[in-house]
Amino acid sequence: MKKKIISTGDGSPSLYIEELNETYHSKHGALTESSYVYIKKGLAHWLDQNNKKELKVFELGMGTGLNAYLSYVFSVNQKISCEYLSIEKYPLSLKEIRSLKMKESLPAREHYHFFDQLHEMEWNQMFSQSDFFFKKVKKDFFSIGLDDSYDVLFYDAFGYHAQSNMWQENALQICHEILKPGGVWVSYCAKGDVRRRLEKIGFSVERLEGPPGKREMLRAIKGG
Numbered sequence: 001m002k003k004k005i006i007s008t009g010d011g012s013p014s015l016y017i018e019e020l021n022e023t024y025h026s027k028h029g030a031l032t033e034s035s036y037v038y039i040k041k042g043l044a045h046w047l048d049q050n051n052k053k054e055l056k057v058f059e060l061g062m063g064t065g066l067n068a069y070l071s072y073v074f075s076v077n078q079k080i081s082c083e084y085l086s087i088e089k090y091p092l093s094l095k096e097i098r099s100l101k102m103k104e105s106l107p108a109r110e111h112y113h114f115f116d117q118l119h120e121m122e123w124n125q126m127f128s129q130s131d132f133f134f135k136k137v138k139k140d141f142f143s144i145g146l147d148d149s150y151d152v153l154f155y156d157a158f159g160y161h162a163q164s165n166m167w168q169e170n171a172l173q174i175c176h177e178i179l180k181p182g183g184v185w186v187s188y189c190a191k192g193d194v195r196r197r198l199e200k201i202g203f204s205v206e207r208l209e210g211p212p213g214k215r216e217m218l219r220a221i222k223g224g
């Protein structure tokens with residue numbers, strides 16, 4: 001699909017897909033959205049609630065690698081050990097990643113090598129740096145077949161209007177299956193139908209204040 005580079009509200013870049021009329025991140029700020037939704041309301045929240053220094057994170061949709069990079073920086077700063085699995089059905093090429101120039105907007109210049117590494121490494125291989133264990137898998141979310149060993153799940157699918165199948169009960173049920181009891185599902189999405197589906201499956205759902213430009217977002221905790 002044809003993609004166009006855009007500049008978002010905080011100056012960081014993102015991609016726009018004409019066919020889907022959809023962007024990879026919020027137009028109001030890609031970096032701001034990822035830092036707020038996935039790091040602050042996901043990872044930092046988990047750390048706050050759990051007296052542990054080791055966790056497993058699953059990401060739906062590696063895309064530009066922004067969430068993965070920010071998670072690495074967070075883990076190093078917090079001195080935690082993190083196993084991070086990111087899956088991607090439609091990988092961006094190295095050429096697309098380089099022309100996006102995402103790295104130039106990222107914090108923590110001393111860790112830029114990790115951003116390069118995560119894109120340059122082979123698929124299905126584990127790469128570790130400090131106590132961060134990163135693996136990317138080129139696969140469709142609907143065929144992942146994982147067990148319930150994840151503490152935090154970043155649900156970063158394209159929006160409902162562009163990819164409604166990712167927000168139906170069967171997709172959300174897979175999320176429930178791969179999280180540990182007490183595990184945290186987090187997404188920029190705030191749609192009422194999605195919230196009700198999550199609740200029906202057995203999640204406790206919180207409506208949180210959204211990142212700039214979005215009124216709300218969802219965080220769901222697996223009961224049990």
Ligand SMILES: C[S@@+](CC[C@H](N)C(=O)[O-])C[C@H]1O[C@@H](n2cnc3c(N)ncnc32)[C@H](O)[C@@H]1O
Binds near residue numbers: 061088139140157
């Ligand atoms: C909103 S973008 C994610 C942005 C990404 N997290 C980032 O930080 O750049 C959605 C991503 O999900 C991927 N995706 C869409 N459907 C998928 C599926 N069924 N399985 C795996 N990945 C999928 C897309 O290719 C895209 O990269």
